[in-house]
Amino acid sequence: MLTLIPLVVVLASFLTPQPEIWKHLAQYVLPDLFLNTLWLLLGVAAGTGLLGVSLAWLTAVCEFPGRRFFSWALVLPLAIPAYVTAFVSIGLLDFTGPLQTLLRDWFGSSAWFPRIRSTGGVILVMSMALFPYVYLLARNAFLTQGKRSLEVGQSLGLSRWQGFYKIALPMARPWIAGGILLALMEAMADFGTVSVFNYDAFTTAIYKAWFGLFSLSAASQLASILVLLVLMLALGEHFLRGDKRYNVIGKSNQSKIHLGRRSRWLACCYASAVLAVAFVIPVAQLLVWSVQVFATDFDARYPAFVWHSILLSGMAAVLVVAAALVLAYALRLYKDWPTLFFARLSTLGYAIPGTVLAVGIFIPVAWLDNQMLAFLKPWLDIKDSSILRGTLVVMLLAYAARFLAPGFNAIDSAMQRITRNQEDAARSMGVTGPALFRQVYFPLLRGGIVSAGLLVFVDVMKEMPITLMTRPFGWDTLSVRIFEMTSEGQWDRAALPAMALVLAGLIPVILLTRQSEH
Structure with a gap:
């Protein structure tokens, strides 16, 4: 549902065409965009x-x-x-x-x-x-x-x-x-x-x-x-x-x-x-630009940029890893076609651009927000114009839909290495149910879980459109800082946050190269 709702919402815009918008798009926008x-x-x-x-x-x-x-x-x-x-x-x-x-x-x-x-x-x-x-x-x-x-x-x-x-x-x-x-x-x-x-x-x-x-x-x-x-x-x-x-x-x-x-x-x-x-x-x-601007550009805002980036990436990684574990374990237990179909469908978000997911998530959240406000206002003294809009919830939902695929692939690959003999041996010793997952699966999946968490963490750190379009007011991150500085043509001042993202991106790349060599 997390993947399908944004797609359905976005594609449903064809059902309610607005002639004046389409006339403007067809005349001034679409020809250049397609070319x-x-x-x-x-x-x-x-x-x-x-x-x-x-x-x-x-x-x-x-x-x-x-x-x-x-x-x-x-x-x-x-x-x-x-x-x-x-x-x-x-x-x-x-x-x-x-x-x-x-x-x-x-x-x-x-x-x-x-x-x-x-x-x-x-x-x-x-x-x-x-x-x-x-x-x-x-x-x-x-x-x-x-x-x-x-x-x-x-x-x-x-x-x-x-x-x-x-x-x-x-x-x-x-x-x-x-x-x-x-x-x-x-x-x-x-x-x-x-x-x-x-x-x-x-x-x-x-x-x-x-x-x-x-x-x-x-x-x-x-x-x-x-x-x-x-x-x-x-x-x-x-x-x-x-x-x-x-x-x-x-x-x-x-x-x-x-x-x-x-x-x-x-x-x-x-x-x-x-x-x-x-x-x-x-x-x-x-590196040259970072050294040149460090003394003048590094101020009290940078710890906030780094903290927001780390916090968002960490929460998204935990959410995606939890969802990926459920999917991979479900596929392990059940081989029927509905399970296979919906598990694969849920990982299609990686092929959807971040701008599309941002729009597709925001529209249903805004509708739900309005319904909740209409229901709660007679009972509670609510002065805010929104409950969910402008919160981290929207960002995390979009991140989860976008980056579930790399997290699932890492965990599912590790799941495939667990043989039926290992599972049968544990069952013969009386280990079943949640204890089977906790004592057998989780230790063997630890490497895949760490890899999935790192991949999602770094992907969210580098992600720009979802963060720009759905972030709460004042929640600037390293990628947002880069966008602001490059929009003004200040390339040297964009170097500090960019260097931090490059260093973070080296972690999964090193893991990837080590894995490919083996």
Whole structure:
């Protein structure tokens, strides 16, 4: 219900169309939004696909200097929120930034330098921030193939490159498509990056309709279009795959392809350049800015920003872990189709953009608020105009719907490792009911619970649109602080909260890389 109610509420806006709103949207808003979204999706798909697949192939199948280091280091860009990479890129590459200033000092002009505030700039930043999704999945696919698929191709007369394009790449298609689909969903759900670039997208249009035009109906109808686009994206990938089947034909411990002297150093330089642009340079610039502004910008408000972020993330993590435990345990006990259907349905919130969830949660909460006020006012002396609106309850409900999927996946994976023999042995000793869960399941699930809590904690720390649109008055967090500073173009003052988010994001990324290596 937590996932379905926002979706139903948002999609129900089609049942009560308002002609004047739709006329305004169709004439002034939707053409640019659709065109911008199309270019963004095409660019991100091409960028993340090219970077992710090429780097995955090099680190999984080829041998070159630094391969072991790059195999895990190329996941590190996931620790940096895309909107942080966005404002760092603008701060470095804009007309007033240090790079163009240096170019003007050297050459007298920087007019020839490409504009970072452009469609290409948005695509570049998002591709650098999101390519690890494709890299992780594609690398796993290539590891299971190893050299064997190429050897089969060579026995049929294909060269190494022909074997890659005709055998290895098609066999890895589901993993590559899955990674690109994740990247595209993140791009469509993104709010911070497009707002930093002032790039009109559906997420920024929803925010402006709600807080700029003060029209919740316009926001919900824009949100409904975005939901349909996300569903079309997911269904499109499913139909493109068709009824093809893919099998594992190799093992990850096969010998690597030894590149030639020139090729191996080119591979090393390529991986180094991508890692530098996507992670090293942004983190270094954040550190420089943080040191410069720390003495003047760090004041009594910052402990409140940190405390609010930690408190919200901690409460959301506890709520999501509790719900995920119930779902995973229910699936363990019952294998009937209603349980499977509703458990999977409840994790669809991760594919719904935060702006959509914020609108979809706020509308029914506002209705419930009005009903409660109408019922209680005759009996109680209530002076407030709301009971639930503007409270942490709305935020936590939206967080739970949005981030249940990563929490559930971590706990369910740990649940799958508990064998029936362990459960039967405990039952034979008289351990049943709640004691069975407390004495057997919980100790074995502890690692999965910790991983789920960390993942949700960091995701909520970095989350921007839900926090911006549903937070109580005065409840500013690190992400809200970043939004306020970047909205005013003060990139250096946004560095302190951004550095805190990057450090927090490194925790799950390190856990993820350690797990992928094993």
